[in-house]
Amino acid sequence: MSAAVRRGPAIWRRSLQVRIVLSAILLGAIVISATGWFLTSQIRSGLVDDKVRASVAEAARETREVETRLAALPGTDYDTPEQVALLFEPLAELGQVRGFGVVLVGPVTADSATAPGVRSSPGLDIASVPAGLTRHFATSDRSSWAFTHVRITDPGTRDVDVAGVAVGHVVRLPADRGRYVIEYLFPMEQEEQTIDLVSQALLTTGALLLVLVGLLTWLVTHQVLSPIRLARRVAERLAAGQLEERLPVRGEDDLARLAQSFNQMAANLQRQIRQLEELSRVQRRFTSDVSHELRTPLTTVRMASEVLHDARGDFDPVTARAAELLQTEVDRFEGLLADLLEISRFDAGAAALDLEDVDLGELARRVVDMTRPLAEQRGVTVTVDIANWPVRAELDHRRVERILRNLITNAIDHADAATGVLVRVAGDDHSAAVTVRDYGVGLAVGESALVFNRFWRADPARTRTSGGTGLGLAIALEDTHLHGGWLQAWGQPRKGAQFRLTVPRRAGALLRHSPLPLVPRDAGDRA
Known part of the structure; x- marks a missing residue:
């Protein structure tokens, strides 16, 4: 694992295909994540809004039915506890059938010193009722709703612990004319399951799309980069002196035309290099031949110049000066000839170190x-x-x-x-x-x-x-x-x-720096 981590930056720097594929996957991940987040948010918002509208409507409908039943009861035939039971028990049974909880609080007064009575559906946690909704009905008879967290523990069914909607309505009992608050708690279990299913589907689809993007990007880059890599290998062989190497030409697309242009360039370079090699060979041969051929006459001229130089004391001043100049120029010519021979050895690659x-x-x-x-x-x-x-x-x-x-x-x-x-x-x-x-x-x-x-x-x-x-x-x-x-x-x-x-310091070692600067320290001292 550590070796792979160490090789990672090198692979990133050297492989254009890896950079393109990873960049495409990263960009795809950003786009898919943003799209998934947007879709999930829209779906969540739509489901929650529908749930709120349905919960408010159902709570209002059930409250109207309760009010109708209560209005039909003579106040003298039923006392308050009986009317409370007639009010609550049908709602609780209906809630168990339809999947919502009911809490009945009352009688409620703005200045009541004692806590009002509370009845709730079986297994419903009273803490599920939002405190803000309870405070609202202490002073107002207007119906209201709020988001909450519904907890229902029923031994006969599975437990429920999900987000929900709490809707409250105020009714008055004919027996005591007291204010009673009916709070309906609608759990959003199905909505959460739907959102989880959608999220899981989006996540799976996004992962598959990322794999597909990576595969497609790899395939496209492979088709494009394979000829480029082949061209690189052919160029390296050309640089190594294998001037006959050429790229295969397949089809008539842009890559095929690129291969044709590359081959034409390689052919022109091969022709020019061979011309230069031939010219260089002729030049080296000419320099070497001329240098060697000049040695014999130069030896003769040197012997003659030395005789004249040694006898310059017997000449008149002009002739003696000419003999000295002749000796000087022969020395210089001999040095030039030696340098030409040395240059020819360098050009021929025959120079070696001792x-x-x-x-x-x-x-x-x-x-x-x-x-x-x-x-x-x-x-x-x-x-x-x-x-x-x-x-x-x-x-x-x-x-x-x-x-x-x-x-x-x-x-x-x-x-x-x-x-x-x-x-x-x-x-x-x-x-x-x-x-x-x-x-x-x-x-x-x-x-x-x-x-x-x-x-x-x-x-x-x-x-x-x-x-x-x-x-x-x-x-x-x-x-x-x-x-x-x-x-x-x-x-x-x-x-x-x-x-x-x-x-x-060691023969064959790679030179990386010099112990002395090229630009002298006193370069700026002189005007």
């Missing part, structure tokens, strides 16, 4: 030392701040070193010499991170999503002092993805930029 336990803080210090000559050339100070030492993680040492070298050299290229570059390292139980912060020109709105594109540059007119190829950040992003990590960028114009590398 994992080992690495201290990320020590690795960051080593990369900063490697880039110190470039920083000194630019007049930029690079500072390393390690929050907790050591920060160890399972990494590919070569690839993470390449990521950090790209980030730091890029920051040195764009840094403000007065403020320098800040490298922060931190870790927690699940992840480790490095941020590289510079205070240079920064990034415009939207450029943080473009910096990792191949050959993208924020300022095409700006020269690269570090000899970059335009592929460093793209390769760094691919290296990060191999580790299952994040490589993110933040920047604002004239407030500098910050790059954050986050990797899991």
